Amino acid sequence: MTGTRKPKRVTVVGGGAFGTALAQLCGRQGVEVRMWVMEEHARDAINNDHENKPFLPGCPLSDTITAHKEVSEALVDTEMVLFVIPTPFFRSFLVANRTLFPVDVPLVLCSKGIENDSLDTPYEIASEELPGKYLRNLACISGPSFALEVAQNQPTSVTCAAVREEIALTVQHYLSDIMFRVYVGDDIIGAELAGAVKNVLAIACGASDGFGFGYDARAALITRGLAELRRLVVAKGGKESTLMGLAGVGDLVLTCTGTLSRNYQTGKALAEGKSIDDIRNSSKAIAEGVFTAKSIYQMQERTKVDMPICGAVYKVIYEGCSIKDALHTLQSRELKKEGY
Missing domain, CATH: 1.10.1040.10 (N-(1-d-carboxylethyl)-l-norvaline Dehydrogenase; domain 2)
Incomplete structure (x- = not known):
């Protein structure tokens, strides 16, 4: 999977501010981005106005970005999945959709939080709820990255941590450009906490x-x-x-x-x-x-x-x-x- 090429298509799961910013990061690099967006008014704004007015107003979006109601539609022929769902709702989303994800692509956890009661991080939730065939491709992204500044193409640097270095390197190549720099690490626990x-x-x-x-x-x-x-x-x-x-x-x-x-x-x-x-x-x-x-x-x-x-x-x-x-x-x- 590693290399310097960009993917042809990426899926962003979640239509909030940071999910939209990551979609724009990929879209401005010429990548086709399919977003799964739960809120109908946000989907309509993205598809019709090329702007997520409810959650990231004032930031024009690439015309390579589309928003979808069905998770399966957003996952068609994807080469990377970015999960940007708030942690309190992440487990229920995975349980409802865990058989839909492609097996041989990076599955990147981009939300920050710890689930109440279980005290699990997103990586731990995914490890518990996803079938074993997916676990080797899990990674997380963390670092100083306000959604607005990422969407506005401001200089930003983050860390991608993964159990397998190959996955971290793939995410690094897929996401990095001259204004968004991705470093590679292996400490998912430390990064998520x-x-x-x-x-x-x-x-x-x-x-x-x-x-x-x-x-x-x-x-x-x-x-x-x-x-x-x-x-x-x-x-x-x-x-x-x-x-x-x-x-x-x-x-x-x-x-x-x-x-x-x-x-x-x-x-x-x-x-x-x-x-x-x-x-x-x-x-x-x-x-x-x-x-x-x-x-x-x-x-x-x-x-x-x-x-x-x-x-x-x-x-x-x-x-x-x-x-x-x-x-x-x-x-x-x-x-x-x-x-x-």
């Missing part, structure tokens, strides 16, 4: 900024948040080195400081006194960190990994703790060495 936890930490940073706590507080949250992430990744069998790369520090800094981040904006809205239900109802897009905060809290209870910042975000969202009280609890913990 980093991509999930950074969303929870971004809620904390947004809340801190929303209260006007200053740059010092945000820098501390990012740095100590990285320490929490490191402890979790090591406990789950991932690699520390992954956290020093694009999937780790790169994505963490972007999501915790970039105002395009839905998770950052969720934290800021919480600081302004809005309820989590009001925030959810006011946006068509899902802030993944809201769901992931619950998963991380469950995970730290099971693994006994110390993650106080993530725990504070959970208590603000799900237990009604005020942000000021959560900050006080964090700041008043026992003093200790900085160890990670």
